[in-house]
Structures are given as structure tokens and as C-alpha cells.
Amino acid sequence: MAVEQLEKLVTYYHENKLSHVYLIETNNINKCIYDLKEVIKKFFCENEYEKECKLCNICNLIEQNYLPSLCIIEPDGNTIKKEQILDLKKKFSSIPIYTKQNVYIIQNAEKLNGSSANTMLKFVEEPADYILGFFVTNDINNVISTIKSRCEIIKVKYDESELNIKTIYNDENKDYFDVAKDYLNKLEVEKKHLILYNKDIVLNIFSEREQIRKLFKIILIIYEALLNNKLGKNMENNDFIFLDFLTSKEIIQRIKLVTNLLEDLEYNANIELLLDKFVIELSDVL
Ligand SMILES: [Zn+2]
CATH class of the missing domain: 3.40.50.300 (P-loop containing nucleotide triphosphate hydrolases)
Known part of the structure; x- marks a missing residue:
């Protein structure tokens, strides 16, 4: 758009x-x-x-x-x-x-x-x-x-601040990065109340569409970095060692889900519904 x-x-x-x-x-x-x-x-x-x-x-x-x-x-x-x-x-x-x-x-x-x-x-x-x-x-x-x-x-004016594996650690992205880490830990490791995590962790802090998009762009970058690790393309990422158990195939599934979510976020009005859909689809592959 x-x-x-x-x-x-x-x-x-x-x-x-x-x-x-x-x-x-x-x-x-x-x-x-x-x-x-x-x-x-x-x-x-x-x-x-x-x-x-x-x-x-x-x-x-x-x-x-x-x-x-x-x-x-x-x-x-x-x-x-x-x-x-x-x-x-x-x-x-x-x-x-x-x-x-x-x-x-x-x-x-x-x-x-x-x-x-x-x-x-x-x-x-x-x-x-x-x-x-x-x-x-x-x-x-x-x-x-x-x-x-x-x-x-x-x-x-276009927002030219680019997100990538290096810039996600920058100060202006810190809030998002912290939430992303917390959210992924809850979803992938604790796996208890998936739908609740959307409210408790994400929507509690972010409500604007652009904020949610930014958060999931960072999550996408994290999964992509993990995949690169698996494929032996170096990248030391001790921050995400808690996700090290994921196989390449599992990471690719997640990349697809997040990519779909990012697309949907562009056009679909109901953010909460989209996030719920995302965790339900994720729970199928957990
Ligand atoms: Zn036309």
C-alpha cells in the first residue's frame, strides 16, 4: 500500500x-x-x-x-x-x-x-x-x-531505518527485541497457554499495527538467523541458544507462518484475530 x-x-x-x-x-x-x-x-x-x-x-x-x-x-x-x-x-x-x-x-x-x-x-x-x-x-x-x-x-517520508540481524540490537529496537525474545521463549519453550501469550506479552505492550509488524519482522529475522546457523553460515547467536533444538525444517515452517502473518497484517483489520491464527497454526507444528 x-x-x-x-x-x-x-x-x-x-x-x-x-x-x-x-x-x-x-x-x-x-x-x-x-x-x-x-x-x-x-x-x-x-x-x-x-x-x-x-x-x-x-x-x-x-x-x-x-x-x-x-x-x-x-x-x-x-x-x-x-x-x-x-x-x-x-x-x-x-x-x-x-x-x-x-x-x-x-x-x-x-x-x-x-x-x-x-x-x-x-x-x-x-x-x-x-x-x-x-x-x-x-x-x-x-x-x-x-x-x-x-x-x-x-x-x-519513508522510514529508512532498516531492520537486520545487526540493527535489531540497537537501542531504538530494544523494546521490540526484548518482547520478541520473551514471546518466542514462551511459545517455543514453555508452550503452555499459547493464545494467552498474545495478550499478555504482545498486545499488552503493543497495539498499533506498525508496532506489531515491526515486532514480527524482528521475529522473522531471528528465525532466519537461526536457520543460517543450522546451515552452517556462521553467526554466533547466544541470545537464541534456547531455540537451538529446532530443526531446519521446523524453522522453515515458522518462517512461512511469520511471513504469512506479516502479509495479513498489511490488509486485515483485526490484529488480535491474526495473532491468534498465528499461534494456532504454530501449535500444529510445535
Ligand atoms: Zn485494474
């Missing part, structure tokens, strides 16, 4: 409240463009856009960058050239056939130079109902002010 700020655009679109042109500042341009394409699918999808619409023509064309009414302009070398903008203007001079609007995305908008920015400006100044524009940049201060001033500005 795209981040909240972008997801809002889908609502605005369907309520006819979308602006003609947006300037998006983000700390991860590629991810942002990817998410923006998801949003555009949701504008134009011929079906109710579900998790991933693989069915309709429009979504498929967007996915493959073949939709004639979607144009993504990337810098040609160090700049976005005037010719690229002229091409775009020509392409978008008529009403689109397959979708309600033509959409352009200018990737790295800070790379518009004097003359390409001027050409672009005309486009922005004379908005047509059938054209939507998105400028994407990693630093809004470097975008030419005449363009900036005509755009509605959105900030899309």
Missing part, C-alpha cells in the same frame, strides 16, 4: 477534488514513483482496485509503462531537457482515449534547467481538465520557484 499522503490522492480523485499539479518531496524517489503508479492505477482501474489488480488492461499497461496517457520523464543525463518537455506537450495535446486524464510524472524535478522549466511552466499555467501532473523531487528547495509556487506540495 502506498503511504498515507499518496493514498489520500485516490480519495480526492474520486471526489473530484484533486489539484491539477502536485510537487512531491520525498527521501526515496524510486519508491515514491512506484507508489505513485499504484495510486494512478487506483484512479483508472477498470475493476475495483484490490490488493493488486492483475486483471485489467489499464493496470497492466501502467505496470509495464505502456499506458499512452501516462508519461514519466526521467532526467536525460544531468538535466531534464527542453526536447523531453516538448515531446510531452505534443503527446498530451489531445484528449486521452483509454483514461479520463493524461498524467505526467517529472522525476527529479530539480533537474529541470532554465529552458525546460520555462517550457514546463506554460503547461502548468494553462491547466486542462484532462491533464494531471506530478513533480517528484528529493529537495524542494532546488526546484525552480516559478514551478514550485504553482503546485500543491506533498511530503512523502
Whole structure:
């Protein structure tokens, strides 16, 4: 799912409240463009856009960058050239056939130079109902002010703090790490009241979806590290010696369960139910 700020655009679109042109500042341009394409699918999808619409023509064309009414302009070398903008203007001079609007995305908008920015400006100044524009940049201060001033500005910040076997020991992850260890010890070693552990250990401390996701990402990393140990890929992990009795096959089963849970957590509303499902499935393989 795209981040909240972008997801809002889908609502605005369907309520006819979308602006003609947006300037998006983000700390991860590629991810942002990817998410923006998801949003555009949701504008134009011929079906109710579900998790991933693989069915309709429009979504498929967007996915493959073949939709004639979607144009993504990337810098040609160090700049976005005037010719690229002229091409775009020509392409978008008529009403689109397959979708309600033509959409352009200018990737790295800070790379518009004097003359390409001027050409672009005309486009922005004379908005047509059938054209939507998105400028994407990693630093809004470097975008030419005449363009900036005509755009509605959105900030899309991605959490770049990566979780891995090294960072799970960091201070900012300590609460999660401790709970993960406790939870795994109770589930795998004590095995007494599996369902209760969800409430007592996990939900007692974490309630937000993102917190639960983070906790289970850490649990996944722990299982993966254990598996690496079994496979002889070194990694000293005295912290998890209490799980050393698990066989490779058993660890793989658990990795599958946690992976499924993480996927479900993305879309399913009832966290408690998902956690219960997880321990019930786990109890089958304990
Ligand atoms: Zn679709």
C-alpha cells in the first residue's frame, strides 16, 4: 500500500477534488514513483482496485509503462531537457482515449534547467481538465520557484531505518527485541497457554499495527538467523541458544507462518484475530 499522503490522492480523485499539479518531496524517489503508479492505477482501474489488480488492461499497461496517457520523464543525463518537455506537450495535446486524464510524472524535478522549466511552466499555467501532473523531487528547495509556487506540495517520508540481524540490537529496537525474545521463549519453550501469550506479552505492550509488524519482522529475522546457523553460515547467536533444538525444517515452517502473518497484517483489520491464527497454526507444528 502506498503511504498515507499518496493514498489520500485516490480519495480526492474520486471526489473530484484533486489539484491539477502536485510537487512531491520525498527521501526515496524510486519508491515514491512506484507508489505513485499504484495510486494512478487506483484512479483508472477498470475493476475495483484490490490488493493488486492483475486483471485489467489499464493496470497492466501502467505496470509495464505502456499506458499512452501516462508519461514519466526521467532526467536525460544531468538535466531534464527542453526536447523531453516538448515531446510531452505534443503527446498530451489531445484528449486521452483509454483514461479520463493524461498524467505526467517529472522525476527529479530539480533537474529541470532554465529552458525546460520555462517550457514546463506554460503547461502548468494553462491547466486542462484532462491533464494531471506530478513533480517528484528529493529537495524542494532546488526546484525552480516559478514551478514550485504553482503546485500543491506533498511530503512523502519513508522510514529508512532498516531492520537486520545487526540493527535489531540497537537501542531504538530494544523494546521490540526484548518482547520478541520473551514471546518466542514462551511459545517455543514453555508452550503452555499459547493464545494467552498474545495478550499478555504482545498486545499488552503493543497495539498499533506498525508496532506489531515491526515486532514480527524482528521475529522473522531471528528465525532466519537461526536457520543460517543450522546451515552452517556462521553467526554466533547466544541470545537464541534456547531455540537451538529446532530443526531446519521446523524453522522453515515458522518462517512461512511469520511471513504469512506479516502479509495479513498489511490488509486485515483485526490484529488480535491474526495473532491468534498465528499461534494456532504454530501449535500444529510445535
Ligand atoms: Zn485494474
